[in-house]
Amino acid sequence: MYYVQSMLVSDTAEKIKKMEIRGAGRIARAAVAALKAHSEIAPSRDLSEYRKEMVTAADLLIATRPTAVSLPNAVHLVMRSLTLDTPSVSSAKEEFSRACQDFIRSSENAIQRIGEVGARHIRDGDVILTHCNSEAALECLLTAHRKGVRFSVYATEVRPGNQGLLTIGTLNRAGIPTTYIVDSAVRYFMKEIDRVIVGADAVSVNGAVVNKIGTSQIALAAHEARTSFLVAAETYKFAPRTILGEYIEIEERASSEVLPDPMAKAHPFITVRNPVFDVTPPEYVNLIVTEEGAIPPQMAYIIIRDYLGWEIGDFEARTR
Numbered sequence: 001m002y003y004v005q006s007m008l009v010s011d012t013a014e015k016i017k018k019m020e021i022r023g024a025g026r027i028a029r030a031a032v033a034a035l036k037a038h039s040e041i042a043p044s045r046d047l048s049e050y051r052k053e054m055v056t057a058a059d060l061l062i063a064t065r066p067t068a069v070s071l072p073n074a075v076h077l078v079m080r081s082l083t084l085d086t087p088s089v090s091s092a093k094e095e096f097s098r099a100c101q102d103f104i105r106s107s108e109n110a111i112q113r114i115g116e117v118g119a120r121h122i123r124d125g126d127v128i129l130t131h132c133n134s135e136a137a138l139e140c141l142l143t144a145h146r147k148g149v150r151f152s153v154y155a156t157e158v159r160p161g162n163q164g165l166l167t168i169g170t171l172n173r174a175g176i177p178t179t180y181i182v183d184s185a186v187r188y189f190m191k192e193i194d195r196v197i198v199g200a201d202a203v204s205v206n207g208a209v210v211n212k213i214g215t216s217q218i219a220l221a222a223h224e225a226r227t228s229f230l231v232a233a234e235t236y237k238f239a240p241r242t243i244l245g246e247y248i249e250i251e252e253r254a255s256s257e258v259l260p261d262p263m264a265k266a267h268p269f270i271t272v273r274n275p276v277f278d279v280t281p282p283e284y285v286n287l288i289v290t291e292e293g294a295i296p297p298q299m300a301y302i303i304i305r306d307y308l309g310w311e312i313g314d315f316e317a318r319t320r
């Protein structure tokens with residue numbers, strides 16, 4: 001029999017939905033931390049009941065934000081430990097807890113490593129443009145800054161969520177000179193930009209990058225101006241199921257985030273659409289900086305095959 005979902009799992013799911021916890025890496029770590037806590041308090045007496053309870057909690061978390069592949073990947077990675085042959089609930093719980101800790105630690109290490117690799121691509125005098133608020137992209141900038149590279153940044157506003165405010169907060173605290181611009185000013189300023197660095201919510205097998213809405217327009221403007229376009233992404237953001245031709249779902253959020261309800265009511269013939277991510281084709285991406293090194297987008301398949309393992313997508317078949 002299922003026990004009532006622990007508050008932590010439902011709270012975390014709510015916070016992810018409402019974007020109180022946001023950014024692909026943070027979402028993944030928060031979901032894994034919630035599952036770990038959920039497992040610790042699970043009262044199940046037998047293994048199959050325990051596994052079912054964990055699958056229910058995992059499904060709830062995975063459904064919160066459909067685009068960030070980091071979320072199902074992280075959850076599937078830790079859930080894999082439940083398929084191990086364990087003699088008791090308590091040993092299964094120990095394995096699960098270890099898998100969660102390993103994931104959280106390796107995901108934090110990945111950010112540090114991406115910072116090191118990405119910083120090598122930033123030179124004295126560079127003007128870098130970033131979009132949205134990516135921990136991985138920011139770590140490249142912060143590491144370069146710590147190493148004494150002198151550069152400046154253009155940061156976009158990021159309508160409608162205003163994640164640009166988080167980005168300029170971080171850059172300001174580090175003392176990195178930054179110019180804050182509206183999203184639609186990107187092409188106007190592109191001639192002044194040496195490099196674009198953004199994060200990713202997902203990378204598909206052909207090297208296409210899913211990131212905050214507007215990223216693909218920025219990539220197009222960068223391509224036109226021959227400005228290099230770098231993506232900072234942990235390997236667990238690569239999407240194994242795209243090998244089988246599966247598309248990455250693009251999340252559309254409430255129209256009220258763009259046009260408040262009273263305004264919408266005053267314009268009955270107007271429909272508001274609010275897709276929050278878009279897809280940048282691999283032709284517009286120069287490099288993807290991962291914790292395993294910087295790769296051209298065409299090597300995304302190798303990352304999925306050698307570092308991630310596509311069996312990650314098969315966990316349901318083995319745990320249900």
Ligand code: RUB
Binds near residue numbers: 131135137163200276
């Ligand atoms: C966040 C966003 C970020 C990626 C990568 O969108 O698009 O660029 O998630 O971030 P939202 P990170 O604010 O809608 O979650 O590098 O921190 O994982």
